[in-house]
Amino acid sequence: MTTIRDVAKHAQVSVATVSRVLNQKGYVSKQAEEAVLAAIKELDFRPNAVARTLYNKSSRMIGLILPDITNPFFPELARAVEDIALTYGYTVVLCNADEDIKKERNYLEALKQKYVDGIILTTNQLSFAEVDKVGVPMVALDRIIGDQIPTVVSANKEGAEMATTHLIESGCKFIAHLRGPKGLATADDRLHGFRKVVEKAGVASIVGEADFYFEKSEQVTRDLLEQHPSIDGIFASSDVTAAGAMKAVNRMGKRVPEDIQIIGYDGIPFGEMLVPSLTTIAQPIYEMGATAARLLIKLIEKKPIEGSYFELSTNLIVRETTKRKEEIE
Amino acid sequence: MTTIRDVAKHAQVSVATVSRVLNQKGYVSKQAEEAVLAAIKELDFRPNAVARTLYNKSSRMIGLILPDITNPFFPELARAVEDIALTYGYTVVLCNADEDIKKERNYLEALKQKYVDGIILTTNQLSFAEVDKVGVPMVALDRIIGDQIPTVVSANKEGAEMATTHLIESGCKFIAHLRGPKGLATADDRLHGFRKVVEKAGVASIVGEADFYFEKSEQVTRDLLEQHPSIDGIFASSDVTAAGAMKAVNRMGKRVPEDIQIIGYDGIPFGEMLVPSLTTIAQPIYEMGATAARLLIKLIEKKPIEGSYFELSTNLIVRETTKRKEEIE
Numbered sequence A, B: 001m002t003t004i005r006d007v008a009k010h011a012q013v014s015v016a017t018v019s020r021v022l023n024q025k026g027y028v029s030k031q032a033e034e035a036v037l038a039a040i041k042e043l044d045f046r047p048n049a050v051a052r053t054l055y056n057k058s059s060r061m062i063g064l065i066l067p068d069i070t071n072p073f074f075p076e077l078a079r080a081v082e083d084i085a086l087t088y089g090y091t092v093v094l095c096n097a098d099e100d101i102k103k104e105r106n107y108l109e110a111l112k113q114k115y116v117d118g119i120i121l122t123t124n125q126l127s128f129a130e131v132d133k134v135g136v137p138m139v140a141l142d143r144i145i146g147d148q149i150p151t152v153v154s155a156n157k158e159g160a161e162m163a164t165t166h167l168i169e170s171g172c173k174f175i176a177h178l179r180g181p182k183g184l185a186t187a188d189d190r191l192h193g194f195r196k197v198v199e200k201a202g203v204a205s206i207v208g209e210a211d212f213y214f215e216k217s218e219q220v221t222r223d224l225l226e227q228h229p230s231i232d233g234i235f236a237s238s239d240v241t242a243a244g245a246m247k248a249v250n251r252m253g254k255r256v257p258e259d260i261q262i263i264g265y266d267g268i269p270f271g272e273m274l275v276p277s278l279t280t281i282a283q284p285i286y287e288m289g290a291t292a293a294r295l296l297i298k299l300i301e302k303k304p305i306e307g308s309y310f311e312l313s314t315n316l317i318v319r320e321t322t323k324r325k326e327e328i329e
Helices: A004-011 A015-023 A030-043 A049-056 A073-087 A101-113 A128-132 A156-169 A185-201 A214-227 A239-251 A285-300 B004-011 B015-023 B030-043 B049-056 B073-087 B101-113 B128-132 B156-169 B185-201 B214-227 B239-251 B285-300
Strands: A061-066 A091-096 A118-121 A138-141 A151-154 A174-179 A204-209 A233-236 A261-266 A279-282 A309-312 A315-317 B061-066 B091-096 B118-121 B138-141 B151-154 B174-179 B204-209 B233-236 B261-266 B279-282 B309-312 B315-317
Touching (some): A004 A015, A004 A030, A061 A101, A061 A285, A073 A091, A073 A285, A073 B073, A073 B091, A091 B073, A101 A128, A118 A285, A138 A285, A151 A156, A151 A185, A156 A174, A156 A233, A156 A261, A156 A279, A174 A214, A204 A214, A233 A239, A285 A309, B015 B030, B061 B073, B091 B101, B118 B285, B151 B185, B151 B285, B156 B233, B156 B261, B156 B315, B174 B214, B174 B239, B204 B214, B239 B261, B285 B309
Parallel strands (some): A061 A091, A091 B091, A118 A138, A138 A151, A151 A309, A233 A261, A261 A279, B174 B204, B233 B261
């Protein structure tokens, strides 16, 4: 195997010079740099990533901690993070915390041990203090952990307002909101957007706690509809939650959208696969993941960033679970 | 920060002895080992993962290369691999190749550079020769790359036979199979299972190429049904493919299962979320991922393995896209 010594010998420079070229640290003359690069090419020298990690305390690895890899929203996000990271020469270590704070802590420790250069968090059970201890740059994605951690989210309140307005414009008179987990800023913001619109419009409303789980959503929807048979619209806080609501409505012998209109939130491809296909508020998922990755890499490389809070716009996608204009009575 | 020197001093042994204990290599007296372990505990010493990697040429990391993270089958597999790996103290580096052979090659190189201890491949575009060059243990999961690489798959042919038999027993007279990608052993095996049963039963059949993609499946199903309006059963080679078929049937104004019965293959939670919920052949997804992870770790740790080809049984799950006994004419 070619070593750094072979490269130095071939380029007729010292090992220290080769090291400076490899790590882009310290002064190297243009002539020496060219000789080293030529030697690296001729000898097909591949610097040992682990040795470089030890020297630089940098691994060119990014940790991405996800709350639930089986919710298709997160693999979509992960794909974007990975795409951008690869472009800049970083590898992504994907960690699925399964909504378990112990697993989140284990991952933080493991990532620290491996000298990852930075971490993207899409979980929020950990406190800022715990996260800060790792001592590497962090970005919060689709979660808000604290002012101190740069954050990328979608405009959740505005998105929820758009969803609720769409249901009202489609003729709904009694709207249920299936909210996400309490204390989760993104879910709380969606609830606030919903409340603002129904209160302003004077439309009857009710809120159920579905978290982001399909089974729970199906159960909660069934309970709500049994207690309030006049509910004719549902705004679900995620697309998976919306699928649970659709299932419940269908099992109760009611029709979507004729009897009950449903709108989701996320815009994952999954919504298109449902029958009828799901009307939803699309988050710019790829852009969110890409923005977070670019932001983190800038922080890692100590480059200036243009802000520390990025709120990306959402988009109403009307499909088949809400009525078309001509169908509204 | 506590160093290996501090541990040696505290335990009153040499640094070399501490190193031997940490790496479980070479002779250490029981007394010395106990002293070192006690010192490690008292001083809360955490060996530097990167330094250990360099010494051992081992990183306690496993690479998992996935073909398409947005197909929910793969996150389910990844979760199982990760669970088992963590239990044994390994971190999983997840690599999404997006069905792109260039990305697969880049990942192989990146994983090699990071001294991963082993790789699990669920892609099969790379040849055995390319994969072998990395020089670490490998396991093929849900894919067959060659006799030389230990393999974990489900019993694809038997599963396909079960699916086709179920459609025939449910009254289907003309069955379409939406096959997976050509040359992919798992997809080919499912096709063979399908052919064997329709030929033996003398039932009319046709095969469409849907790969494993929703949109392609929707299009292919539409084409098949337009050309052959008497098709009354569809065996799809994956659950996502089945969802595409359901969408096409629905868009053409036909009903599932009354007009056309559909069965999928995979058994991902997604199938349960569809309306009507999807009858399918469930692969033991978690068990497959767990088996592959355990097998790889045994290979890494040079422990004996019980075989190099593991074919796990599948299971028919009857839901709502096929008819119940009392509905069959």
